[in-house]
Amino acid sequence: MKQVCNIFLIGPMGAGKTTIGRLLGKCLKMEFVDSDREIEQRTGVDIPMIFEYEGEAGFRRREADTIADLVRRVPIILATGGGSVLLQENRAALAANGFVVYLKCSVDRQVERTFKDSHRPLLQTENPRQRLEQLMATREPLYRSVADCTVDTGRYSSRQAVREILKAYNQAKRKTEKQDEDAQRRAG
Structure with a gap:
């Protein structure tokens, strides 16, 4: 049976996952964790440096390990990185261990919200809008x-x-609670 007590936020950069995650954590009195910040704490370096030395593939491996650990915390509000869904193992871990919320955001809004953010390695390009559209x-x-x-x-x-x-x-x-009650009644 799918666990519903955790909330996992997915979506593109600039969608508001961290802001909304913090607010949800306060409302529900639950721990809030941002997977990107967790990766930085674990490695002792920032994400642009991980990208520089290990490339996107190295970062994605670290991200998958971190998500696998974090989804086991109960209860938790987790804001994931925009590319966390690229790996099937992450999608499966999120889907099986909590309530997954896709924070949808237009490319126009993403451009507005990420315009001055130098902390996003995938946007260090001549045409960030085009990159956001591709992503x-x-x-x-x-x-x-x-x-x-x-x-x-x-x-x-x-x-x-x-x-x-x-x-x-x-x-x-x-x-989910009703389904659990029904299953207990049938078994019992």
Whole structure:
């Protein structure tokens, strides 16, 4: 049976995963962890340096190890990196261990929100907009495939997005509890 007590936030860079994750953590009195910050703490270096020395493949290996550890924490609100869904093992770990929320965000909004952020190695290019469009074309079907709920953060403020997530999360939690009760009745 799928575990629903954890909430995992997926979506592109600039979608608001960290901001919304912190708000959810406060509302639910749950630990909030950002997987990128966790990787930096574990390695002692920032993500651009990991990309520089190990490339994207090295970073993705570290990310997969970190996500595998973090999804076992209960309860937790986890904000993942935008590319975390690229690996099947991450998608499976997220889907099996919590309620997955896809924070959808238009490329225009991503450009606005990441314009001055030098901490994003994949945007260190002459045309960040084009890069964001390429990333979205590859990743969006993966976000959708694993999401239990989608919230458009270009349409809602952070607080409104939290309310939408909580509504869907509570519905999913009630449904899971009812299924558990029904299974116990049948077994018992």
